[in-house]
Amino acid sequence: MAAGKSVLYFNFISQPSRALLLFVRYNQLPVDERQVLLHKNQQHTPEFLAINPLGKVPALQDDDGFCLPESCAILRYLAAKYHVPDHWYPGDARLRARVDAAMDWHHMTIRRGCTAQVWNRILAPMSNQPSSNVQARDGEGILKKALQDLEDFWLGSTPYVGGEHISLGDLLILTELETLRLLAGAAEGPTMEQQLADFGKVRAWLARVRAELEPHYSSVHATLDKAVQNAVRRKQQQQGGQAKL
Numbered sequence: 001m002a003a004g005k006s007v008l009y010f011n012f013i014s015q016p017s018r019a020l021l022l023f024v025r026y027n028q029l030p031v032d033e034r035q036v037l038l039h040k041n042q043q044h045t046p047e048f049l050a051i052n053p054l055g056k057v058p059a060l061q062d063d064d065g066f067c068l069p070e071s072c073a074i075l076r077y078l079a080a081k082y083h084v085p086d087h088w089y090p091g092d093a094r095l096r097a098r099v100d101a102a103m104d105w106h107h108m109t110i111r112r113g114c115t116a117q118v119w120n121r122i123l124a125p126m127s128n129q130p131s132s133n134v135q136a137r138d139g140e141g142i143l144k145k146a147l148q149d150l151e152d153f154w155l156g157s158t159p160y161v162g163g164e165h166i167s168l169g170d171l172l173i174l175t176e177l178e179t180l181r182l183l184a185g186a187a188e189g190p191t192m193e194q195q196l197a198d199f200g201k202v203r204a205w206l207a208r209v210r211a212e213l214e215p216h217y218s219s220v221h222a223t224l225d226k227a228v229q230n231a232v233r234r235k236q237q238q239q240g241g242q243a244k245l
């Protein structure tokens, strides 16, 4: 397999992009990072569509022109290309299958539950796009069930979702859950802390994985931190404005 340099196209708010950034930075992979500004629609420019015709981040381009969309495929590809430590994506068929299962599971459960809330309660109102309270509430239900399964099954008897060691599955689920922090700026609905209150193993796992990924956890999440602060400030201003009416 070609061992040349790659370029990762990403956005700091995008959950799957952050999973890839953590993986690349933690493993010090020779990958250049190029941010795609989604609020400026850079994902729809002809230049970017030539790299990922799906118009989404993350996307990868190797120096020989090979392009790849989809975070899970990119994570697996980079793990193979750069021979990262085995625990990220184990060679053993059963250990690997468990990591694959966690990666597959997260899409329609954790990701679906988080995205429905964050899009409809924060991102859509912020960008003047239509939002749905019904969809946000459905997201709460989906996430509650997903968190219960994370607590009881994925973290039921092991410290990480794939088993005894940190893996690609932990990165995807962690970065998805982190986005819930934006809900601190939502006009209604439960915050991240409220939604995690009943899930002690999930909270302990979050703290463990964040600490293990430092200093990259903080550098990758600095933009999200700022977005959370801005969302909270906007909410306070709106509430202040309403109080004056």
Ligand SMILES: N[C@@H](CCC(=O)N[C@@H](CS)C(=O)NCC(=O)O)C(=O)O
Binding pocket: 013, 014, 015, 016, 017, 038, 043, 055, 056, 057, 058, 069, 070, 071, 072
């Ligand atoms: N299944 C894809 C999801 C990619 C995705 O939905 N990316 C979002 C950001 S999280 C995006 O690029 N949205 C921009 C758009 O749809 O215009 C993956 O895991 O890579």
